[in-house]
Amino acid sequence: MLRALRKDGLLISARKLPDIAEIKEAAAKLSVRGSSFVCEPDYAGLEKLATLIQAGSLNIEVSDVIPLENAIEALEKIPQGHLVGKTVLKVS
Incomplete structure (x- = not known):
């Protein structure tokens, strides 16, 4: 890098x-x-991030959305180093 x-x-x-x-x-x-x-995440910090995202001031690039039950798949991608953006675990 x-x-x-x-x-x-x-x-x-x-x-x-x-x-x-x-x-x-x-x-x-x-x-x-x-x-x-x-x-370390905290409630106030997460609230501020949510406000920035909702206002359009902070753009998050999402590379993949994976169901929570497939979280191991997300972890297996990390060492490959080809991810761009965040991987979101979807909780149903």
Whole structure:
């Protein structure tokens, strides 16, 4: 992923990476930057996100909608690394 960035580019991951120090070191060698963050959902934060989505201020790209009973299928796609957008688990 880092090689796809232009010089001085920035890669931010919204998931916990195994060793961010190693990624930052590799990024520095390519004249790019790498960082990550992990956030815990809370009611107020989810309410704010819902408000932004309803107002059209935040667009979410959904790659797939999968029934909850097929959640393992969604998890199996993660290591493949070909997902663009979010996978939604539908609760009936």
